[in-house]
Amino acid sequence: MDDAALDEVDRRILALLQQDATLSNQALAARVHVSPPTCLRRVRRLFERGVIEKQVAIVSPEKVGAGLTGIVEITLDAQGAEHLSAFERAMADEPAVTQCYRVSSGPDFVLVVQVPDMAAYHALAHRAFTARGNVRNVRTFFSVHRSKFDTRVPL
Template sequence: MDTLDELDRRILDVLQMDASHTNAELAELVHVSPPTCLRRVKHLTETGVIQRQVALVAPEKLGARLTAIVEITLDVQAAERMDEFEKVVAAEPAILQCYRVSPGPDFVLVVQVADMPAYHALAHRVFAAQKNVRNVKAYFSTFRSKFETRIAP
């Protein structure tokens, strides 16, 4: 998409705080007509600026009380081996985020599970079972002081 104008930025700002607004409510909040607002949101979606709309769920309400930040180092970093690992990770619902990083480990993962036995089961299934995984280093969250999904438009 070309550069975002001020209206696009206002729309994105409001939607990132609460995407449940109706088009009429959103239009009123950003000070444009509903047809203009609808057209802009549609364009932002079609061009990939808005990737998707989701509900943020409190993990502990679903029994996922343990958050782990996990560093993974592979033995072989060839592109196809990195892709293979990412496919394994993508199939695991408890792994919420996966980043290729540099320098240091090859991947950093954000994992959300019920408890330590659930983490151990995941570690065995996803990490230990992969021949190309050389090193796993996990950090367990004791307190989350900030969690934000909003990106300043």
């Protein structure tokens, strides 16, 4: 679904759901000024078209024992499409890797990892990065303070 296919009602629905996905259909409909059946139909359409990928609960890493955040740059030795895809598949299977981006100009990948402590990071780094034959360079930055975290997409 392209940006032009979203009308103002869709944008209001998306803005509200990004703030609070627990809103009932009735409450959401009232806030966007449409009938509940219309609202439900629009939300379903946004899901079907992939505009809304999923609804989740955002958990505080510190409160569940995963308070160390690492931002990891990975450079591979071989950058062929099959090598890049293989690395992405491996990272998809790593629970501590919460985000994986293929990037241009610089490293091949930037990852965000959540681990309990440095010992857990070292185990992850060995298992997922240095033990892999195709990883040339790993550079990790550890967060000392998170001043902003938002999952909303500007509309």
